[in-house]
Amino acid sequence: MTWQFLSRNLALLTLAGAIGAYFFPAVFLVFKAYFLWLFAATMFALGLVMKPEEAKEALAKPGTVMIGVAVQFSVMPALGFGAAMLSTWYGVPASMALGFIIVGCAPGAMASNVISYLLGGAIAFSIAMTMLATTLSPLLTPLLVEWLGGAFMDIPFWPMMKTILLTVVLPLLMGMLIHHRLPQYQKHYQQIAPDLAALAIIIICSYAVAANQERIAQIPWIVFALVVALNAGGYLAGWFIAGACHFDQRYRVTLAIEIGMQNAGLGVVLALKHFSPEAALPGALFAVWCILTAAGLGKLKGLKGLKKESVSAAI
16 A cells, blocks of 8 residues: 555545545445544644644744734635625525635644645744644634624534534644654654545545535535635735735745635534534535645646645645
8 A cells, every 4th residue: 555645636536535425425424423533533643743843943933923823813704704695695595604604714724734835835834823723723713603603593602612622622632642752653653644634534525515415416606606716815815915914935825825725624524513514515615625726736836846745634
């Protein structure tokens, strides 16, 4: 077996899984009872390969990291809310529209670290942003969803916070603890962790598609269009805000990727756990599209001479 086959082909396999789930939903519906465990596995895998020392370079510039995280938790929630409002004007049910807000309020995706590398970005800055945003997500994500999503339906703040703590923070810390206590196996962690995370996110996205199989056939075109717009809006907002803050080229690239790539896997998990399958649909579509655009950007840059690396899960 070639390690990292799944992570190297994540975009194609995620798309294939989504298509397979649409035509053969029963195959993926069996994962209904396990999607929380699967997402926890992605966080555990990240913890295994996370090197806190890699963030020290960026933490030497705390103001830059704070600006990035502030943009993450302001611009994307605002864009998600705008997408939700616009979708309801086109007749999209409130439960489905809520999915845009959940995606917008999630922290950045872990795959952003690899994509930033591929595009010549500031890796330490990317890691520091991802770590800080993920650390703050148990509080900020449910708080923002409750505030913005309250316009559509009642939001269970405390249950959402508990879910994030159990599926994000706890497994992440466990992975980092093992990394710290057993560093001699780091080579094995780096081989196994990307595929473990990739497999989990492929199954989660596929399950979300399977759970919405009947709805997808009738989904309004506006939902697809807004998913594309939300992803592009995040990239553009990150790029131009970084320019306005006088970031150098590497930091501008990194902020654009960090803002545009949301942890849609977390959004899907929260929607499935606390709302309806409809609420998970925008997140599932965003996860697939986000991975495709990120992988495409990485491969495009790779063709121009940068060393290629695997694209880890967008978690």
